[in-house]
Amino acid sequence: MACSVVLSSPFYFCKNFTVLSLQSSNSSHRTRTFVAMQGDGASAATKNNSDLKIPHVLTVAGSDSGAGAGIQADLKACAARGVYCSTVITAVTAQNTVGVQGVNIMPEDFVAAQLKSVLSDMQVDVVKTGMLPSTDIVKVLHQSLREFPVRALVIDPVMVSTSGDVLAGPSIVSGFRDILLPMADIITPNIKEASALLYGMQLATVSDMYSAAKLLHCFGPRNVLVKGGDLPDSSDAVDIFFDGENFHELRSARVKTRNTHGTGCSLASCIAAELAKGSPMLSAIKVAKRFIGTALDYSKDIVVGNGPQGPFDHLLRLKSTSRNSGRPGAFNPSDLFLYAVTDPRMNKKWGHSITDAVKAAIEGGATIVQLREKDVDTGSFLEAARACIEICRHHRVPLLINDRIDVALACDADGVHVGQSDMPVRFARALLGPEKIIGVSCKTPEQAHQAWIDGADYIGCGGVHPTNTKENNLTVGLDGLKTVCLASKLPVVAIGGIGISNASDVMKIGVPNLKGVAVVSALFDRECVLTETKKLRAVLTEAI
Numbered sequence: 001m002a003c004s005v006v007l008s009s010p011f012y013f014c015k016n017f018t019v020l021s022l023q024s025s026n027s028s029h030r031t032r033t034f035v036a037m038q039g040d041g042a043s044a045a046t047k048n049n050s051d052l053k054i055p056h057v058l059t060v061a062g063s064d065s066g067a068g069a070g071i072q073a074d075l076k077a078c079a080a081r082g083v084y085c086s087t088v089i090t091a092v093t094a095q096n097t098v099g100v101q102g103v104n105i106m107p108e109d110f111v112a113a114q115l116k117s118v119l120s121d122m123q124v125d126v127v128k129t130g131m132l133p134s135t136d137i138v139k140v141l142h143q144s145l146r147e148f149p150v151r152a153l154v155i156d157p158v159m160v161s162t163s164g165d166v167l168a169g170p171s172i173v174s175g176f177r178d179i180l181l182p183m184a185d186i187i188t189p190n191i192k193e194a195s196a197l198l199y200g201m202q203l204a205t206v207s208d209m210y211s212a213a214k215l216l217h218c219f220g221p222r223n224v225l226v227k228g229g230d231l232p233d234s235s236d237a238v239d240i241f242f243d244g245e246n247f248h249e250l251r252s253a254r255v256k257t258r259n260t261h262g263t264g265c266s267l268a269s270c271i272a273a274e275l276a277k278g279s280p281m282l283s284a285i286k287v288a289k290r291f292i293g294t295a296l297d298y299s300k301d302i303v304v305g306n307g308p309q310g311p312f313d314h315l316l317r318l319k320s321t322s323r324n325s326g327r328p329g330a331f332n333p334s335d336l337f338l339y340a341v342t343d344p345r346m347n348k349k350w351g352h353s354i355t356d357a358v359k360a361a362i363e364g365g366a367t368i369v370q371l372r373e374k375d376v377d378t379g380s381f382l383e384a385a386r387a388c389i390e391i392c393r394h395h396r397v398p399l400l401i402n403d404r405i406d407v408a409l410a411c412d413a414d415g416v417h418v419g420q421s422d423m424p425v426r427f428a429r430a431l432l433g434p435e436k437i438i439g440v441s442c443k444t445p446e447q448a449h450q451a452w453i454d455g456a457d458y459i460g461c462g463g464v465h466p467t468n469t470k471e472n473n474l475t476v477g478l479d480g481l482k483t484v485c486l487a488s489k490l491p492v493v494a495i496g497g498i499g500i501s502n503a504s505d506v507m508k509i510g511v512p513n514l515k516g517v518a519v520v521s522a523l524f525d526r527e528c529v530l531t532e533t534k535k536l537r538a539v540l541t542e543a544i
């Protein structure tokens with residue numbers, strides 16, 4: 001097969017290469033796979049309670065000691081997508097953000113043993129392959145899949161790492177082409193891999209990617225996704241999908257980051273995960289691509305390692321430092337010391353914008369801010385919250401939202417404060433996740449106990465004294481406050497009718513988990529919020 005023929009005419013190449021024989025061997029395999037798939041599904045339903053079955057991807061790939069790509073990326077991607085992932089390790093690489101320092105290939109009989117262990121026992125839905133470093137391993141995989149058919153096969157024909165290190169030598173290319181591609185439901189080569197599979201065809205443009213996708217389809221996979229992450233001079237991340245009939249050009253904004261190591265492995269694993277959940281191919285690809293883009297964006301500034309290409313964060317937990325600069329991190333009970341609660345009527349009365357009021361309170365010494373924008377429409381509340389969050393992040397002061405979980409989520413606030421008749425804490429926790437701060441108003445030891453059980457971070461106890469910000473509010477007095485503090489396993493902030501004149505008495509009740517006072521009028525129903533906050537701060541500092 002001459003290279004020049006491939007390069008000069010894709011169509012001619014398809015018609016004249018071994019396409020017909022590939023397709024016929026392919027379709028016979030397909031039939032087997034399909035029949036097996038039907039049987040597999042039926043037996044799964046009779047053997048097990050299928051409702052309890054978790055979607056299962058088996059990855060057959062190499063280990064990356066740096067954990068950005070390979071088996072480790074596959075595990076993280078599947079975990080992030082809510083799918084069980086088992087692993088057959090084909091090679092162990094010594095690898096970091098600089099490159100690949102060593103490769104130790106597993107003996108093929110031990111790869112076979114791993115495959116048998118997993119496939120004979122567990123109900124694997126989808127097999128995804130990554131680094132397959134020898135033709136013998138490719139053959140072993142082929143044999144295992146014939147013995148234990150699965151619903152779908154995703155082949156990521158890993159050959160060269162982005163650092164330029166060879167992960168599967170040129171001898172593997174024919175193994176991919178002749179053995180695996182005809183079995184595949186989808187193949188996901190990057191530009192270099194597509195080129196290698198196509199005998200060195202140059203891929204420099206999106207139009208070349210279209211040609212490559214069509215040519216690769218001739219080798220027998222049902223679907224082809226040519227990934228353009230490494231396409232030079234492209235402001236978008238463009239991938240070309242071809243299902244044998246139609247093309248889809250999938251574009252997303254290219255995230256400016258060094259942390260793209262493992263995008264290919266992760267994309268293929270996400271596709272496998274979505275297929276395992278039952279998605280059709282194109283939706284699986286779209287979900288997977290969006291997931292990679294989000295994860296890259298989320299972790300674009302994290303720094304792991306000193307080399308040119310770092311890993312990204314699949315679990316969206318290691319937050320980008322630029323986006324979250326100033327984010328206060330885990331809840332610190334001492335943040336309750338001077339707790340400022342906003343009030344739109346007071347701001348209106350004194351001609352203060354919400355942002356000016358919040359800024360002044362923080363500059364005066366407030367240690368946490370709660371936006372309590374009653375009777376304000378949702379759009380305006382969100383707008384105010386987004387503006388305030390910038391100020392709070394800048395000063396490393398947590399911002400909480402009163403009542404509105406949706407607003408807190410939309411503006412990525414640090415948490416919420418809920419009342420006894422608002423969203424119950426356990427539901428708020430389920431919606432907000434483990435890291436957001438949740439405070440709840442409590443008047444009794446029973447409520448304080450429940451708050452602890454439900455997963456709140458602090459309680460607000462009051463009204464300690466009568467207040468005009470809450471009508472018909474039962475006051476608990478200093479004694480009631482003390483009783484609740486003693487019963488509470490959570491830190492407490494006192495609220496209700498507290499100001500410069502009585503804050504000291506409140507703090508002096510002498511219970512260690514009373515961490516501070518929350519105030520509305522004492523700061524915001526004043527002409528100069530900055531001055532009043534400074535004065536209150538001085539009183540509180542004096543009292544402890």
Ligand SMILES: Nc1ncnc2c1ncn2[C@@H]1O[C@H](COP(=O)(O)OP(=O)(O)OP(=O)(O)O)[C@@H](O)[C@H]1O
Pocket residue numbers: 069160161162189190191227228229230237238239252253254255256257260261262263264265266267289292293296
């Ligand atoms: N900077 C980026 N911003 C957004 N998406 C990207 C970026 N880089 C890659 N992608 C996307 O990530 C997916 C993987 O593509 P890529 O071409 O990087 O694979 P790969 O080279 O096999 O990856 P690997 O680094 O694991 O070898 C594709 O959907 C691609 O469009």
Ligand SMILES: Cc1ncc(CO)c(N)n1
Pocket residue numbers: 061062063064069070071093095130131158160161162167261262263264265
């Ligand atoms: C083990 C392994 N598999 C795949 C890749 C491709 O990113 C890599 N760098 N390392």
Ligand SMILES: [Mg+2]
Pocket residue numbers: 162190229230263264
């Ligand atoms: Mg790449």
